Amino acid sequence: MEAALVRVLHGALSADPEARCASERELEAAQTRPGAVAALLDALEAPGLAPDAALLAVLCAKHAIDRRWAPSRLAGARGGEAEPIGGEEKAATRARLLRIATDARDERVAAHGALALARVARADGASGEHAGLLPALLGAAARPDADAAARGLRALHRVVKELASRRLLPHKREFCALAPALATDVARMLGVHVAAALGGGGGGGDNGARARALVGAALCAKVLRELLVHGHVGLREAASDARSAAARAHADNAAAALRPLAAMLDSAGTDGVIEGEAAETLARALLKLVAGVHERHGAAALGARGVADAVEFAHGVLVGAGGARRERLWARCAVLLGRVLADGAGAWAGPLCDTYAASGAVGALARALVGALAAGAAGDDALDAWADEPEEVAAAELAGVSAAVDVAAATAEADAAGARALESASVAALADGAGARDAARFALLALGVAPACVRDGALRAALELADGDALAPRAAGDAQRARRDATLHALCLLLAGAGRSDGAAGARARALRAALADGADARAGALARLRAAWAVALAHGADWWRRADGADDLVDGALALVAALAADAQPAVALVALAAVRAALDAADARREGAAGARAAALGRAALPAVLLACGGGGGGGACGACGALARADARWRALALLPRVVDAACAEPAAAGARTALAAALDALPAVWAASGSEQPLAEACCDAAACVARRAADLDRAEPRAPPLLGGALRACAAIIERATAPGTPTGLCERGTALWLAAMRAAASARAAPPSELAALARRALAVAADAAGTGEHARAAFLVVDHYALLSPGALLGAPELGGALEAGVRAGAGAPGDGRRGAVAALGVVETCLRVAPAAAPAALAPALLAAAAALAAAADGGGGGLVDGACACALARLCVHRADALPALMTMLAGGAAAPADALARVLDGWLASLDCVLLASARALCAAALLALLVDAAPARARADEILAFVTGVVAEQDGRAAAAAADGACSGEPPHAGGASGEFGAALDELAPDPTRALPARELLRACVGALRAAPGGEDALRAVDGAVLRQVAAALEHAA
Structure with a gap:
């Protein structure tokens, strides 16, 4: 072979x-x-x-x-022919x-x-x-x-x-148990490899042996990072739970594993030059290890000395690197060093800079980094890695770079020569903005965070760029875009820090800021560019404004900017104004009370027309000319994503003058906004979110002012038009989900109004029933429609049960699950969810109204040649029939017939149904549904021989349901919210069917799994062959059953 x-x-x-x-x-x-x-x-x-x-x-x-x-x-x-690998x-x-x-x-x-x-x-x-x-x-x-x-x-x-x-809790616990001992051994091994690599100094020794030692050290650092970051509870987490013995043990383990790492870093510090790609790999691995330890265990885990040692080693490697490798390593070191320095103190100057500024290696590396970026040494290729990262990752890494520049500024302030060097590098970057793409931006971070370095030369260079073609069109070349981005970021930082700088530079910056507010700048052609720069300053400088208690200034500045839009149709101004408004609303979120809340509401009302125009919800003329800038789908999506925030701000004070007017304008614009979305799915999804916000706020305003003309009716009609298109068959799944969410939001808004408009609410429900009947078996669209019907059952069960089309829609939805593909079964499960909801919330009227459709659907599943609609559909149908057993005597025979698969080959059919059902129990999440599954499975265990072959799995699941019910009862008692329900008294019966019949039709509680289990065990012992079936059950499962029956409820 x-x-x-x-x-x-x-x-x-x-x-x-x-x-x-x-x-x-x-x-x-x-x-x-x-x-x-x-x-x-x-x-x-x-x-x-x-x-x-x-x-x-x-x-x-x-x-x-x-x-x-x-x-x-x-x-x-x-092909389905593969067999599992044997033991x-x-x-x-x-x-x-x-x-x-x-x-x-x-x-x-x-x-x-x-x-x-x-x-x-x-x-x-x-x-x-x-x-x-x-x-x-x-x-x-x-x-x-x-x-x-x-x-x-x-x-x-x-x-x-x-x-x-691995992310499951048992797997995490297993790894945390293995990690401490392994981390200690790997840390020692790391120290041995580092000592072997550095034993010969900077230039002596066997180069081949040194390279192999460096490779081994880098691999050890990577393994140790996984063990220390993922295999230990963080020291900060353990400190927050110091009362727990387990937390103290985890903290001791982490500290023990970190000690050899700190000792190794102390030995790794060297002033020599270390050359080679292996050394660069080790430098990156060490910095990533230190960054991960900082993030997981806090700044005190290794201390300032340990970080300085790692950075000192990386600096020696940087000095030895050459050519393109050095350029790449500069950028990587910037990111990793920044992550370390930014831990716990943010990206701007703070206590961490004071702590690490004492280390000459850290300061030297940070100043060298700024110089390299300003001179363009890093190059576009080295920085392209950041552009390819996800937005949130890139933002975090840029914040890390700014932290490295913080250190450069903090150390530069200590001596005049360092300050002059930093300023010269920044001015050179500003004057040559067409060089490396982000060089000026990074260099200017030093100016923004170190006021002592903001001098006349840097400010003059920034203002000269502002007078030039700073806002070049998007079609311009890369050089012009780089120059424009550097200019706007320079102005952002200089404006944000204007109040902290002295001398002529500070005075000029303050005058510039005043000119933006009143539009009195005398320079021809500069006002639009300066307003755009002010918007960027508001958007990108929001963090500084919040830290400096400048949220009021931020909101006032955004108000002035929005007011200027009517007189300025510059597309760039309209686009950056959206970012400014978002930043101002973010800053005002934490200060919704008093005058700050009123200013935020005023900003929302003032900005709403401009945002609606940007979304496409208005005509031409005036400021509407700015909408041309938002013809691109990505820009219009930003405006649509901002619209709910602006509507919420405008209506935050329902009694304020102008709130109803602003919302009425939004209602009038909704059809045009939806039409402007066209066939772009992201735009249509964002429009659904905005419409849901408008409907919710319309209900709030109607409740606050019941005598005013109602707004909710118009909002619901506008939403209905959007829903009809968003949930039509053939629309993408994502859009269908957003349309369903809008549907539910509209129904909740209608139900929450004081004078609920029943006609609009019923129209939404009739539309859902029609979609459900037409889309039966199509998967996501049928599921969405039945989800809305389920919600309507909670809001108005009587009206739903009286709808003549309900029975037909439910029967069609469940029948479609028989033999349908996986996606098609979702609609059948959602339809059966509607049945269970109706039986719970309307126990008097629902059984008579729903029994014919449910029994007919169950018969269809039982007669299906392929064993029904799959485990999940059969399980959901069994749940609904088990609930119906409480109210009607003919439901239990129907349950047994459906599960037995009809008259043809009942044992085979039942075995096939059980296979699918038991495999899908993990998908049943609702407590009531799990209890119903337990009841139906216990019924099968008593009366059906194929189910006895699966007794282990059935009893294990039922004991789990018993434990869940006990846990909820204990939690309710501990919270003082126990309902005081009497225990079910019918559990002593030896007939399982009698125990089901005796259950009270109380929709507020689930079926009592312990009593059903006791009745099942009694009936099984009395049945022929039942004792043999119990003896064949695994001993561990039998012990679980005994514990569940003995436990006091």
């Missing part, structure tokens, strides 16, 4: 297309057979196997492990993968073997019977041979990283 497999592997690499395709098909089929993984790994040792064929073998083994190792992945196996083959595979990952000579084979071993560890864990994995990898990493040790370290890093990424 081995020879045949080797021949197939070589054939899959053949240059002959026919031979290659045939071998590939044979190799694909072989991966699904028992023993295939072990055979593929054994083939690696076959004589004459080519290196590329060995790589193909380990790749195929890894692929087979992904498909067949965990049983939960079998559903995705191609003996798993054990042999683990041993072979460990040997391949740590001993394979081919680096590619070893790397993929380590990846496969990490997948296995993720599936099985590294404790219990697999507890030997990590010690074996640690031993492989400590071997005297440097290359073999490096392979062991790489495998250890892969496995530890995979274990650290």
Whole structure:
């Protein structure tokens, strides 16, 4: 077999297309057979196997492990023929993968073997019977041979990283139990590698041995970061829960693991020049390790000395780096150093700068960083990595860079030469804004955070740029855009810091700020640009304004800017005004009371017309000319996303003059805003959110002023027009979900009004029933419609039960679940959710109204040739029938008939239904639905032989429901909110059907799972063969059942 497999592997690499395709098909089929993984790994040792064929073998083994190792992945196996890997083959595979990952000579084979071993560890864990994995990898990493040790370290890093990424609570606990001892060993190993790398000083020693030691140290740093960041409770978290013995133990473990790291950093400090790519990798790994420790455990974990040691080492590496590598490393060091320095103190000057400014290495590195950025040494290529990051990541990294500049400014203020050098670099960057894309922006951060460095030269350079073509059109070249961005950011920082600077520079900046407010600037053509710069200052300087208690100034400045829009149709001004308004509303959020709240409301009312115009909700003329700037979809989306915030601010004070007028304007503009959204899905989704906000605020204003002309009716009609288009069949799923949310918001708004408009509310419900009937079996759209009907059942159950189209819609929705694909079953489950809601909130009227449709749908599921609508649909139908059993005697036979699969092959049908139902129980989240599932499953356990074969799973689920009900009762008693319900008295009956019939039709409580379990056990013991079925149950499950029955409710 081995020879045949080797021949197939070589054939899959053949240059002959026919031979290659045939071998590939044979190799694909072989991966699904028992023993295939072990055979593929054994083939690696076959004589004459080519290196590329060995790589193909380990790749195929890894692929087979992904498909067949965990049983939960079998559903995705191609063709459905794959079988799970057996226990003996798993054990042999683990041993072979460990040997391949740590001993394979081919680096590619070893790397993929380590990846496969990490997948296995993720599936099985590294404790219990697999507890030997990590010690074996640690031993492989400590071997005297440097290359073999490096392979062991790489495998250890892969496995530890995979274990650290598991997110379930038991997995996290397992990793936290393994991490402390492993972290201590890895920290010691890191110290050994660093000492070996630095033992010969800056230039002596064996360069090859040093490079291998640096590689080993970098891998150790990566492993240690995973262990310290993900494998330990943070010291700050433990300190907040100091009363817990577990928290104290975790804190001790973390502190013990951090001590050798601090000692290693102290030994790593060197003033020498360290060259080589391996040294750069180690420098980055050390800085990431220190940054992660700071973020997880706080600034005191390593102390200022430990951070200074790491930065000192990185500085030595930077000095030794050259060419393009040095440019990339400057940018990376800036980000990582900034993250360390920004921890706990924000991105601007603060106590952390005072702490770290004492370290000459930190100050020197930060000043060198600013100089390199200002001179363009980093280059566009080095900074492109930031542009590719997600927005929130890029923002955090830019904040980290500004923290590094804080240190540069703080250390520069200590001596005149440093201040002059910083100012010169910044002025050079301003004068050459067409150089590196963000060089001027980073250099200007120093000016904004260090007032002593804001001197006349820098201010003159910024004002000269403002007089030039700062607001070049978007179509201009990269150089003009870079110049414009640098100019606006310069003005932002200078304006924000104007009150803190002295001399002529401060006076000129204050005069400029006054000119923006009153429009009296004498320079021709500059006013629009300066207003735009002021808007940018408001938007980007919001953090400084809030820290300086300048929220009032921020709101007043935004008000002045919005007032100037009517006289200025500059597209750029209209666009940046949106950012200014958002920043001002953010600043006012924490100060909604008193005068600040009134100013925020005034800002919302003043800004609403401009925002509506930007969204496309107005005609032409005047300021409407600015809407041309928002023809781009991304800009119009920003305006639509801001619209709910502005509406909320404008209506925050319902009694204020102008609130109703502002909302009426929004109502009138909604159809035009929706029409302007066109076919752009993000715009339509944002429009749905804005319409929901308008409907909610219309209800608030109607309640506040009941004698005024109502606004809610018009809001609901506008919403209905949007809903009809957003939830029509064929619309994208995301838009359908937003339309459903708007539907629900409109119904809640209608129900919350004092004079609820029943006609509009009923119209929304009739529309939902019509959509549900038309979209039955289409998945998301049917689910959305039934979700709205479910909500209407809570608001007005009587009106819903009286609707003649309800029964037909529900029956069609459930019938569509029989044999429908996975997405199509969502509508059936939502329809059955409507049935259960009606039975709970209207127990008197709902059974008679819904029983015919529900029983007909259950019969359709029972008669389906493929075993019903799948486990989830059958389970939901069983829940609804079990609820109906409380009210009608004919529901229990229907339940049993549906679950038995009709007259044809009932045992096979029931086994098929049970398979799907039990597999989908994790998807049943509502407590009442889980209790109903427990009742139906217990009924099957008493009367159906196929269910007795699954007694372990059924009883384990039911005891879990009992524990959930006990937990809720204990929590209610502890909160003093226990309802005082008497325990159910019908549980002593030995007949399970009688126990169901005796349940009180009380919609406020779930079915009592303990009493049903007691009745089921009694009935099972009395039934023929019942004792045998109980004896076959696993002992642990029986102990759970006994504990559940003995526990006092």
